Amino acid sequence: MAATPATNTDTPVLILGGGLMGLAIAHALARGGRAVEVLSRRRSEAAGFVAAGMLAPHAEGLSGALLQLGQRSLERIPGWVAQIEADSGLSCGLRPCGIVVPFATAAERDVYPTAPWGEALDRDGLERELPGIGPGWQAGLLFRQDGQIDNRRQLMRALERACVELGVRFQEGVEVLELLHNNHQLTGVRVRDAAAHVETLQTEAAVLCSGAWSAQLLPELPVFPVKGQMLSLQGPREALQRVIFGPGTYLVPREDGLLVVGATSEREAGFTEGLTPFGQRQLQAGIEALLPEASQWPPMERWWGFRPCTPDEGPLLGASPLNGLQLAAGHHRNGVLLAAITAELLSANLSPEGCNPDQQALLELFRWDRFGG
Ligand code: GLY
16 A cells, blocks of 8 residues: 655655665655655766666675675565555566576586575576576576566666655755764755755754765765676567576566676776776677677667675665764665665664664664774
């Protein structure tokens, strides 16, 4: 059932960043009746529009606390998507299609960190699951529980609509220049709007979800960009049913045959924009190795973006160095997967009741200051 719009007139929670995390948290808060305002600099740079939309804690080979967080989020995704779809009236494009990780040898397959959660495939099994797979792969792991969502074309739009329906206010083209505080208590943010007008918005409750740019506002945060280049091809509908997650390249087939191909992982690139011949050749070589026939499919789009990475590649969630400022940043390769649990944890943490012990334990695992030194 769709939630009713927030009617309270409290000072809104400010969401600093209009990407996937910002929208997901705004949506969860608004569902709980909170007044929310989202400040967004440039929609197109949000990693939520760049990612391939894999829901892949097992295919990504996660381990430890990050695997636990990813599995928790994966469990919640059907319910989370149903809420967004009910609130927006739009489909999110969830596709529980399973993901296959191919390997050159069975020995490599058997030592994959998440092998216990997968179904072991031999060459015949690979050909059955992925007709047309390249000849270099002799073994595989099928993770039926992993899947994908059409983040670029559907999820982001549905979330935005759901937020609007619930009364969330948006300020587009607004850049947060500075976090203002008094004795480590957040007091406001200084912003510049699209007309270069600078003003201060007072607030004692905000969530920093500025993706790869988060450390520009709070230099203590160990968040840095990892550039990814991507492309898409138009394949025949149903040519590929499952995602193929190869080393260095993955192929994500949408319902209509669009094949999303990712992604380079460029730590040295910093915030350097643009496509590079080297990056594009790497993706072409990956396509050729994984699904040779796809090399002939017509190209559709090419794009790039910046993953927000941290030293252990896990997100920063909850408390920050400033009282009143919560964090939801640094989701690196797993932002789409982790959006559901991030929204749950942050909205609970901002509610009058606070988190339950289980949620609190998860937030502790992803504190911003866990790195020591
Ligand atoms: N989630 C895959 C990537 O970041 O490339």
